[in-house]
Amino acid sequence: MPKPTLTTESGAPVADNQNSASAGVGGPLLLQDQHLLEKLARFNRERIPERVVHARGSGAHGHFEVTDDVTAFTRAAFLSQIGKRTDIFIRFSTVAGNLGAADAVRDPRGFALKFYTEEGNYDLVGNNTPVFFIKDPVKFPDFIHSQKRDPFTGIQEPDNVWDFWAHAPEATHQVTWLFGDRGIPASYRHMNGYGSHTYGWVNEAGEAFWVKYHFKTNQGIRCLSTEQAAELAGSDPDSHQRDLVQSIERGVKPSWTLYVQIMPVAEAADYRFNPFDLTKVWPHADYPLRRVGRLVLDRNPDNVFAEVEQSAFSPNNFVPGIGPSPDKMLQGRLFAYADAHRYRLGVNHTQLAVNAPKNPAANYGRDGFMATNAQGRHAKNYEPNSYDGPVQTDQPLAAALAVSGHTGTHPAPEHTKDDDFFQAGELYRLMSPEERSRLIANIAGSLSQVTRDDVIEANLAHFHAADPDYGKRLQAAVRELREN
Ligand code: HEM
Numbered sequence: 430m431p432k433p434t435l436t437t438e439s440g441a442p443v444a445d446n447q448n449s450a451s452a453g454v455g456g457p458l459l460l461q462d463q464h465l466l467e468k469l470a471r472f473n474r475e476r477i478p479e480r481v482v483h484a485r486g487s488g489a490h491g492h493f494e495v496t497d498d499v500t501a502f503t504r505a506a507f508l509s510q511i512g513k514r515t516d517i518f519i520r521f522s523t524v525a526g527n528l529g530a531a532d533a534v535r536d537p538r539g540f541a542l543k544f545y546t547e548e549g550n551y552d553l554v555g556n557n558t559p560v561f562f563i564k565d566p567v568k569f570p571d572f573i574h575s576q577k578r579d580p581f582t583g584i585q586e587p588d589n590v591w592d593f594w595a596h597a598p599e600a601t602h603q604v605t606w607l608f609g610d611r612g613i614p615a616s617y618r619h620m621n622g623y624g625s626h627t628y629g630w631v632n633e634a635g636e637a638f639w640v641k642y643h644f645k646t647n648q649g650i651r652c653l654s655t656e657q658a659a660e661l662a663g664s665d666p667d668s669h670q671r672d673l674v675q676s677i678e679r680g681v682k683p684s685w686t687l688y689v690q691i692m693p694v695a696e697a698a699d700y701r702f703n704p705f706d707l708t709k710v711w712p713h714a715d716y717p718l719r720r721v722g723r724l725v726l727d728r729n730p731d732n733v734f735a736e737v738e739q740s741a742f743s744p745n746n747f748v749p750g751i752g753p754s755p756d757k758m759l760q761g762r763l764f765a766y767a768d769a770h771r772y773r774l775g776v777n778h779t780q781l782a783v784n785a786p787k788n789p790a791a792n793y794g795r796d797g798f799m800a801t802n803a804q805g806r807h808a809k810n811y812e813p814n815s816y817d818g819p820v821q822t823d824q825p826l827a828a829a830l831a832v833s834g835h836t837g838t839h840p841a842p843e844h845t846k847d848d849d850f851f852q853a854g855e856l857y858r859l860m861s862p863e864e865r866s867r868l869i870a871n872i873a874g875s876l877s878q879v880t881r882d883d884v885i886e887a888n889l890a891h892f893h894a895a896d897p898d899y900g901k902r903l904q905a906a907v908r909e910l911r912e913n
Pocket residue numbers: 479480481482483486520521522538539540541554555556561565566567569624625626707740741742758759761762765766769770773
């Protein structure tokens with residue numbers, strides 16, 4: 430087979446890809462060397478803004494298959510039949526590190542899914558943790574600033590990390606989770622995924638339910654100790670990416686089983702926890718797991734930049750039968766992601782292959798940078814029109830939410846068990862004695878690096894409020910490390 434001809438970007442054959450054109454042998458180079466100019470100019474433009482969080486990640490293609498009937502709870506078409514398969518794309522990530530940061534670190538992991546359903550793309554943008562550090566989106570930029578590089582030193586500072594948490598008692602639950610055994614997954618395959626927020630489902634009859642998603646790994650949970658992770662982060666910074674790409678290339682098909690917890694809408698008001706508080710779980714004894722289906726990954730992206738870097742997931746991409754809840758964090762995210770995509774990828778990011786719906790989008794949005802969707806010469810760019818253009822359905826995607834009261838910057842409504850510490854204590858008490866010891870050592874190792882006593886004290890008070898034994902042991906461990 431003859432090799433294909435190398436061309437410029439406009440398709441003309443390239444005569445020489447080894448030597449630039451010069452004025453005579455040994456002379457300066459010529460401005461007319463289109464191939465050289467184009468090559469250098471394109472190289473300068475290879476990078477786009479990285480994600481402001483979750484910059485470092487890995488992606489894969491696969492499918493979701495329904496195994497159990499959930500039509501009593503949602504009319505989502507992709508969940509409508511046992512055996513039904515829907516193509517998906519997933520992107521896993523760490524949170525705090527920039528592009529190129531090491532994978533084996535103590536950090537939550539992103540678990541962002543795009544279901545290419547026949548009714549449009551459904552994006553479920555979750556983490557490997559069922560809860561989060563804060564419960565109001567107005568705190569998110571401050572929280573992230575405190576966890577990433579300090580603007581002066583340019584490094585992550587334990588002083589900032591723990592100063593934020595000193596002022597955020599609601600983080601105690603997630604901090605306990607993060608410094609426990611599951612805080613450093615061995616790979617993306619060996620961890621669970623959670624929708625984390627509560628979402629709304631509605632069935633054909635219009636009955637509404639609150640739902641939490643749990644993707645349980647079928648590979649089993651595997652984690653790294655702090656010491657193992659420190660070594661791996663140095664010896665193989667790409668450990669998660671390597672594991673995922675190599676396992677799929679070997680023909681291993683990593684899979685997860687999706688379960689949901691379902692709460693009838695009428696039970697939300699009197700539940701002991703605020704069901705829309707992202708710092709809380711719903712104990713399984715209250716709302717058991719129901720199996721829905723199986724998520725399988727079976728194909729690596731052909732090109733990491735085109736498919737993984739340019740993938741764009743937005744919690745605001747719902748399909749009929751699924752909608753948001755009043756969780757304030759979720760509400761904030763409904764804005765933040767598509768806004769980030771317009772900045773990072775441009776207004777036409779939904780036309781990129783990895784983001785485009787499989788059912789073609791049909792609307793009156795037009796133009797902008799890099800528009801490729803011409804829509805044909807008869808398609809009008811206004812509505813209503815007399816030309817049989819696409820029309821609305823008059824069918825809301827999700828159930829309506831009853832509201833009352835006045836506008837204002839209200840704190841979240843309190844339910845009977847809504848203190849910031851109870852569930853953190855429950856998690857601590859659930860751990861084996863060995864895991865508790867590792868948790869204490871992990872937190873103490875980080876907290877003891879803080880330079881201010883008052884910040885340490887404020888944090889210790891939170892752990893003490895979660896469980897006196899937890900607080901007492903941590904206090905002793907931190908003191909010992911600071912004295913040595
Ligand atoms: C108010 C709170 C939050 C805000 C404002 C926020 C904002 C953002 C932004 C701007 C990005 C970058 C998006 C992009 O450039 O494509 C991002 C990425 C991400 N966030 Fe959040 N986030 C919040 C909370 C959360 C929570 C609670 C979760 C999980 C339950 C989460 C999971 C993710 C994931 C998985 C990604 C990476 C998506 C990908 O792989 O492309 N975030 N977030």
